[in-house]
Amino acid sequence: MPIKVENLHRLFDPRSVAIIGASKNPGKLGYHVMKSLTEGGFKGGVFPVNPKETELFGVEAYPSVADVPHEVDLAVVVLPAQAVPGVIEQCASKGVKGIVLITAGFKEIEDEQGAELQTEMARLADQAGIPIIGPNTFGMANLHAELNASFTPEFSQVKKGGISLISQSGGMAHMLAFLAMKQNVGFSKIIGVGNRCNVGFAELLEYLAEDESTGVIAMYMEGVDDPRRLMDVARSVRGKKPLLVYKVGRSEVSDKASRFHTGSLAGQYKVYQGAFRQTGMLAVTSLEELLDTAKALDLCPVPEGNRAAVLSGQAGPGMAACDVSEERGLVLTTFSEETQERINVALPPLALRSNPVDMGPAWYSPEAIAEVADAALGDVNVDGVVLCIAYASANIGAVDALSDVLKGWASRKPITCCLSAPGEIWREGIRSLEEAGVPNYPTPERAAAALGNLWRYRSLAMMGS
Numbered sequence: 001m002p003i004k005v006e007n008l009h010r011l012f013d014p015r016s017v018a019i020i021g022a023s024k025n026p027g028k029l030g031y032h033v034m035k036s037l038t039e040g041g042f043k044g045g046v047f048p049v050n051p052k053e054t055e056l057f058g059v060e061a062y063p064s065v066a067d068v069p070h071e072v073d074l075a076v077v078v079l080p081a082q083a084v085p086g087v088i089e090q091c092a093s094k095g096v097k098g099i100v101l102i103t104a105g106f107k108e109i110e111d112e113q114g115a116e117l118q119t120e121m122a123r124l125a126d127q128a129g130i131p132i133i134g135p136n137t138f139g140m141a142n143l144h145a146e147l148n149a150s151f152t153p154e155f156s157q158v159k160k161g162g163i164s165l166i167s168q169s170g171g172m173a174h175m176l177a178f179l180a181m182k183q184n185v186g187f188s189k190i191i192g193v194g195n196r197c198n199v200g201f202a203e204l205l206e207y208l209a210e211d212e213s214t215g216v217i218a219m220y221m222e223g224v225d226d227p228r229r230l231m232d233v234a235r236s237v238r239g240k241k242p243l244l245v246y247k248v249g250r251s252e253v254s255d256k257a258s259r260f261h262t263g264s265l266a267g268q269y270k271v272y273q274g275a276f277r278q279t280g281m282l283a284v285t286s287l288e289e290l291l292d293t294a295k296a297l298d299l300c301p302v303p304e305g306n307r308a309a310v311l312s313g314q315a316g317p318g319m320a321a322c323d324v325s326e327e328r329g330l331v332l333t334t335f336s337e338e339t340q341e342r343i344n345v346a347l348p349p350l351a352l353r354s355n356p357v358d359m360g361p362a363w364y365s366p367e368a369i370a371e372v373a374d375a376a377l378g379d380v381n382v383d384g385v386v387l388c389i390a391y392a393s394a395n396i397g398a399v400d401a402l403s404d405v406l407k408g409w410a411s412r413k414p415i416t417c418c419l420s421a422p423g424e425i426w427r428e429g430i431r432s433l434e435e436a437g438v439p440n441y442p443t444p445e446r447a448a449a450a451l452g453n454l455w456r457y458r459s460l461a462m463m464g465s
Helices: 005-012 029-039 081-094 112-128 153-157 170-182 201-210 227-237 252-262 269-279 287-299 315-327 337-346 366-377 398-409 427-435 444-463
Strands: 016-020 045-049 074-077 098-101 139-142 147-150 160-167 187-192 216-221 243-247 282-284 307-312 384-390 415-420
Touching (some): 005 201, 016 029, 029 045, 029 139, 029 147, 029 153, 074 081, 081 112, 147 153, 153 170, 170 187, 201 216, 201 227, 216 287, 227 269, 243 269, 269 282, 282 287, 287 444, 307 366, 307 444, 315 384, 315 444, 337 366, 366 384, 384 398, 384 444, 398 415, 398 427, 415 427, 415 444
Parallel strands (some): 016 074, 074 098, 160 187, 160 216, 216 243, 307 384, 384 415
Antiparallel strands (some): 139 147, 139 187
């Protein structure tokens, strides 16, 4: 029987987890899965399964999942591939609601036996109605449920937020999670689809579209087995939640490599590009852009139009932001007469007062910088603002002065910033702004690209309305 999307709820929010193949040996993945669950704060039951052990990580162990004297919602399987079909039958008899199958050695390998094993495994799981994440996956994490069902304990340190990631690569998911930790970006779920036994991109999109803790869906994709179904689901989600996709395979070499990596259909990149556009999926071309755009969509309102203002504490960052803004479809707007007058009065001589605004000569007056930001954000001709300021001793008070203004406008217009300072300077102020919905980026180009992609998303969403 086909897997029903409602069956995924208990998989991602289980009351209890069995780790089949749990181990006390740090050289085994079963050890790291146990560590992830026990150290990640999961409040439900944790049941290690290993016939050679009576206790693991201070928790009673059992010879098989059938011997666990409690209900088991989720099973995380870390056993050799040959043992998996039998384990799925045991899980079906036990009433397990979902499986995370970390084990590799299925259709991703150049071996007919691996493909046959996956076919048999899928048949057994479908027959029992058990959704499987994997095989050949790092696992998954639901940060809001404090569930880390992966072999990476550090995933539990990722900040809770509204972004859910579906990744076809464990390496890329780890890199994205570690970038998120450095940049204070919040995630809801991190999911490694692996070979996609009976749960793939389409099923996860359907689930996440209804998931209350997911505001933005981000995908790293190499290839899919059923592109038509994925596009149909994406089309149904359009306008409900942002869908971002980073699809590799733009070169012939990487396209070929992706087919072998996960045993999937890759296909011509241009074909995918057209399909993404038609179904409202916002395509990006790097891991950083995926994270930056997801962060902006999670924190900011979507702009009503593409008219932007660039405000900068120094000329160089402002010019760089202007270039990227226009490349991303934004138009540097003309201020209204009232706004222009407020800016003229606020800024001292030598400042560039029209859009883009160079506030450099106002370094010694944080109040003037705040007045310029408030004037630009209040302009009816401005749909969004890029704000770039590099620290210097003379403008140390800039972020504090801007805080109330930016927070006051954050829910009404998108504001993307590059507030750059060494060490701990401005760190708390920047974090406070981000908590209020004002994202900060390391470079002016990335801040401008994030605002531009907010507009790109708006344009794609409007196409389906």
